[in-house]
Amino acid sequence: MSGAGSWSLGEQDYHRITGHLNDLLRESNARCAMLVDRTGQLLANAGEQLQFDPTSFASLTAADFSANDQLAKMIGEPEFASLFHQGEKESMYLADVGRRVILVVLFDQRTTVGLVRLRVKQAVGDLSKVFDAMFQRGGRGDQAARPFLEGADDEIDKLFGD
Amino acid sequence: MSMINYASREINCKLVYYGPGLGGKTTNLEHIYGKVQPDMRGKMVSLATETERTLFFDFLPVDLGTVRGFKTRFHLYTVPGQVYYNASRKLILKGVDGIVFVADSQIERMEANLESMQNLYDNMAQYGYDLTKIPFVVQYNKRDLPNAAPIKDLQGALNPGWPVEDAAKYRENPDPYHPGELLTYQVDGNWIERAPYFESVAVSGDGVFDTLKAVAKLVLKSLS
Numbered sequence: 515m516s517g518a519g520s521w522s523l524g525e526q527d528y529h530r531i532t533g534h535l536n537d538l539l540r541e542s543n544a545r546c547a548m549l550v551d552r553t554g555q556l557l558a559n560a561g562e563q564l565q566f567d568p569t570s571f572a573s574l575t576a577a578d579f580s581a582n583d584q585l586a587k588m589i590g591e592p593e594f595a596s597l598f599h600q601g602e603k604e605s606m607y608l609a610d611v612g613r614r615v616i617l618v619v620l621f622d623q624r625t626t627v628g629l630v631r632l633r634v635k636q637a638v639g640d641l642s643k644v645f646d647a648m649f650q651r652g653g654r655g656d657q658a659a660r661p662f663l664e665g666a667d668d669e670i671d672k673l674f675g676d
Numbered sequence: 677m678s679m680i681n682y683a684s685r686e687i688n689c690k691l692v693y694y695g696p697g698l699g700g701k702t703t704n705l706e707h708i709y710g711k712v713q714p715d716m717r718g719k720m721v722s723l724a725t726e727t728e729r730t731l732f733f734d735f736l737p738v739d740l741g742t743v744r745g746f747k748t749r750f751h752l753y754t755v756p757g758q759v760y761y762n763a764s765r766k767l768i769l770k771g772v773d774g775i776v777f778v779a780d781s782q783i784e785r786m787e788a789n790l791e792s793m794q795n796l797y798d799n800m801a802q803y804g805y806d807l808t809k810i811p812f813v814v815q816y817n818k819r820d821l822p823n824a825a826p827i828k829d830l831q832g833a834l835n836p837g838w839p840v841e842d843a844a845k846y847r848e849n850p851d852p853y854h855p856g857e858l859l860t861y862q863v864d865g866n867w868i869e870r871a872p873y874f875e876s877v878a879v880s881g882d883g884v885f886d887t888l889k890a891v892a893k894l895v896l897k898s899l900s
Contacts, residue, residue, distance in 0.1 A: 519677055519678075520677060520678040520679065520680065520773075520899060521677060521678075521679060521680070522679065522680035522681070522682060523679065523680070523681045523682060523683060524682050524683075525682050525683050528681070528682070528683035529683075551677075551679060551771075552770060552771060553677055553679075553690050553751075553770060553771030553772075554690070554735075554751060554771075555679050555688045555690075555751065557679075557681070558683075567718055567719045569718045569719075569737045569751075570718060570719050570721045570735065570737075573721065573735045573737075573751065573753075574721065574735075577723075577732060577733065577767065577768075580767040580770065581732075581764070581767065584763055584767065662680050662687075662744075662899050662900075663743060663744060663896060663897075663899040663900035664900055665900065666743055666744055666896075666900050667897065667900055669743050669744065670743060670893060670896045670897055670900065671893075673740065673741045673742075673743060673748070673893075673896075674889045674892070674893045675889075
């Protein structure tokens, strides 16, 4: 592979994913859940409306997870499959999904880390199945296998004023 | 790794500004942040030391317009330039779609430029990425300084070109940004390709958007 390549998220997969996130929130009583890919892009979120910039949050989440991955390797662990950040009122639980994406759950005193951890485990299993199936189809979601912007050269030139 | 989200109708791409310490990577992003309309960009995040040296990365999301009805969102990252931050630097390259190498034009920084370029090749190779095959542009920054090296010398040292492997590309390819110059050309019977380059003065913004537009265009064309 010469570069990182590309992949796509189709609408059906998106709805499956948000369905699992909503199930997780209902069962864990957490505030909101997000899925972020390993390069720091926000794929989906569910629950309470976010009071912060989700794009920045997603990039920091991926960096946090990547840095911890390296720390794990330094102490002889293949990875830290989950991370827990405890705040006074708000806390975060992060879990790896199939080495491809990160599930982030924000919760407060209305629930416990034990319950969140338990429900996240179930959600990680469900989400892994969605992503495995998606990547088996070539990471192209519900779409065809041709290059996404095929034939759009003129439109790209126009976008950049050429 | 560019991600096409059919649900939100967005194309998300990751661009990384690489180069030696104090070369102007963060300044590039700061200029873009200051000039782009607030509704077309997100917040700029900087993980820096108390002396404002980049510790982990700077991050700035920017929308550059719409193609095929999809919003093009570019996530701009810088890396820490200082040599001993290599572990962090490598992490930022994960899933990169396009690279801008910000070189410091000052003659005294030539060694640091070369070391950083070599480090970029090495870190990319460890991910299995080939710098000669992904969107890549070189920016020669600080062109206003009296001790700036001539472009010819910088190009010779940092962007000497690589052999073209694909026979379909054995033809002269003019440099769209420098009339009269070529990006693909023949030397002693061998075909050579170079990365596009730009001159800049990032503190005043000269050349900053030309660089960004060139690499963003190459990334979108790689999807076409």
